[in-house]
Amino acid sequence: MRASDFSWQSGCGPSSLPASEVHLWSLSLEQPPERIQIFRDFLCSEEMRRADGHHFQRDRDSFCLCRGYLRMLLGRYGGVAPGEVRFRTGDHGKLSLDPDFHEQNIGFNVSHSGRIAMIALAKQRRLGVDVERVRGAARIDEISGSFFSSLEDESIRALPEEMRVYAFYACWTRKEAAVKALGGSIAALADRVIVSANPGGPAQLLRMPSDLDENTEWHLHDLPVSEGYAAALCYSGSQAAVFLWQPNE
Numbered sequence: 114m115r116a117s118d119f120s121w122q123s124g125c126g127p128s129s130l131p132a133s134e135v136h137l138w139s140l141s142l143e144q145p146p147e148r149i150q151i152f153r154d155f156l157c158s159e160e161m162r163r164a165d166g167h168h169f170q171r172d173r174d175s176f177c178l179c180r181g182y183l184r185m186l187l188g189r190y191g192g193v194a195p196g197e198v199r200f201r202t203g204d205h206g207k208l209s210l211d212p213d214f215h216e217q218n219i220g221f222n223v224s225h226s227g228r229i230a231m232i233a234l235a236k237q238r239r240l241g242v243d244v245e246r247v248r249g250a251a252r253i254d255e256i257s258g259s260f261f262s263s264l265e266d267e268s269i270r271a272l273p274e275e276m277r278v279y280a281f282y283a284c285w286t287r288k289e290a291a292v293k294a295l296g297g298s299i300a301a302l303a304d305r306v307i308v309s310a311n312p313g314g315p316a317q318l319l320r321m322p323s324d325l326d327e328n329t330e331w332h333l334h335d336l337p338v339s340e341g342y343a344a345a346l347c348y349s350g351s352q353a354a355v356f357l358w359q360p361n362e
Contacts, residue, residue, distance in 0.1 A: 115315050116335040119357055126358040130190040135235040135353045142175045142228045149174050152181025155195040179230050207296050240348035241293025243286040247341050253281045260303050268310040282343035284310040290347040
């Protein structure tokens, strides 16, 4: 599916998360101090220390908004208060719910860039989301050669010059979403995860690691975002209904 196949809905969203659905939330990181404080109050003491460890106020606010909103959504779907949600940290710093505390097996993934954050949630699925602010052509060839497969790199270089920046960010977000769903790093999986790079075409997974369960289904979608951004979602399992929500500010 293409980004144009999806549309955002505004509001507070649903109170439950069916197993047949993937919910994606997009929120602005430009928020007034009083709203940021609401989400900061959801954090545990360790998360507050992490927030305060950022040098810039903008980064402190972004952490509070992303983690606080994640807690709010997980609390809503899990039937607990946001402050009662408990996490654990796995390989590559990947955050997950503490299985001893939550029995609903809710998976999630968070990404933010510029002034946009995205949170993807689903039950009994592996999923990854990535959003990137388009920053221009600087170092694109260097990064593509280091982190993309030769097929992806050559596909981008074969395009007209005016399309290469968009192709690079389409490829990066698609690949990063898939890598995050696998729980790995883009450097380690550069040649094992291969995606389509054409920014005008549908997002496609061309290769996934062969040592995974061959019966696992994977789905990759571009997401509609503001001009100057690119975003993609990847999830495992049977085809899901994907719902996109934006909270009322």
